[in-house]
Amino acid sequence: MTFMPKALTGLVGAAALAVGLAGSASADTVRVALGDVASVEQLAFMVALERAKEKGLDYELTTFSKEELAIQALISGQMDVGIGTPYSVIQKSQAPLRNFFQLSKLVFFPVVTSEVSDWAGMDGQPITLHSRGGGTDAIASIIERREGINFGERSYVPGSENRVIAMLKGQITASIVDIANKNLLLSEGGDKFNVLPMFDVKASDEVLFANQEWLDANQEDVDVLVEALLSTWREMVADPTIIEKERQRFNLLSDLPPELLSDVDAYYREAVDGGLYDPEGGGEEAAKADFEFYTESGQLEGDPATLNVEDFWDLRPLNAAKEKLGS
The missing domain is CATH 3.40.190.10 (Periplasmic binding protein-like II)
Structure with a gap:
């Protein structure tokens, strides 16, 4: 089932769907690009965004039909924060993109x-x-x-x-x-x-990433966002039902059919039990697992042991959030 937000906007030469959760974008709005449909799978992230909004973060979430379009929008400066696994783009284009929070693992x-x-x-x-x-x-x-x-x-x-x-x-x-x-x-x-049989995977499925210059220039907003994400992920792993409770509180995805919303608790319980979410947000450990996986798949070049975490991740926001929230 595809969730179709009401607001429409054209970006990167393709139709993008603006999810009307945070009003019209302004100069201080954090523009988030999602290369997917907004559905139950993205609900935990949307909850974290709303929690960050309560702490003063103004944001606008826009969905694109393809992850590649979301990355293009970020590279062009039309978006600020992207969701995906841009390892190949970072390495091949030398674009100053950096990952800063692991949203989910490849389960x-x-x-x-x-x-x-x-x-x-x-x-x-x-x-x-x-x-x-x-x-x-x-x-x-x-x-x-x-x-x-x-x-x-x-x-x-x-x-x-x-x-x-x-x-x-x-x-x-x-x-x-x-x-x-x-x-x-x-x-x-x-x-x-x-x-069919599946090999064991510890790599990232989706991470948050942004231009390094934007991360450096917007540390206050980034810190609010990462703190909201880290606290939400920790609460969700401890109690997966928190996502449905927060969905109701923020009235998220209210356009979805009731039968899909009735499965939110079951989905997040299964996802947490299956190890989909890291309550510590990934970081260096996730980066090294990603190096192993994405070099084997051919999307990264070189020996994974020689790849530098700092070339792909900005660890400062996550480390700051852990210091503030405690380990």
Whole structure:
């Protein structure tokens, strides 16, 4: 199910959807770019944004149809903060982008139609993923290397829930989805689908990133945001039901169908149990895990042991938030 905000704005030569949560943008507004649909998966982040707003942060969240467009908007200066895994962009373009908070880890499951029982059966077969160059794309590349296969055409459809709907309708035959949508496919599809073996992943799925100059020039806003994120992530890991309580308090995603909102507690309970969220926000440990994963997938070049964390992450905001909130 796709959430369609009411406000529309054109950015980077493509349609972008402005989520009307923080009013019109001003010179002091933090412009956040999301290369995905706004759904239950993004709800914890939206809760943290609203909490930061209570502490004085003025923000505007804009969704783009593709992660690449969100990154382009940030590089061009049309957006301030992006969500994704821009490791390849940072390395290849030498753009002064830096990650500063890990939103989620890569906890995903390859689901295929029941006609396929092992990875050999996927050789030459099409697969539909979240975004080009994103986490699911990287997982697919590693699977090819480890299993000795080559997927057929790769298609890209943002949002696990959108790929689930397409699979249930028979429009796609293989994808990589999150834990909640994997369970939904198996419960709704019965014996129509198989889950293929997945290797252990400790890397990031989504991180917050921004231009280093913007981070340096807006330390007060960045600190408010990271403190809100860190405190929300810690509370969520301790009690996943806090997200639905805060959703109701802030009236978030109220346009979504009731049946989707009724699953918020279950989704975050499964996500927390599955290790999707790091209550410490990633940082150096996450960066090193990402180096290992994204070099193996071919999205980063070089020996991961020789890559410098400081070339990809600005650790100051996270360290400051930990010092203020305590370890």
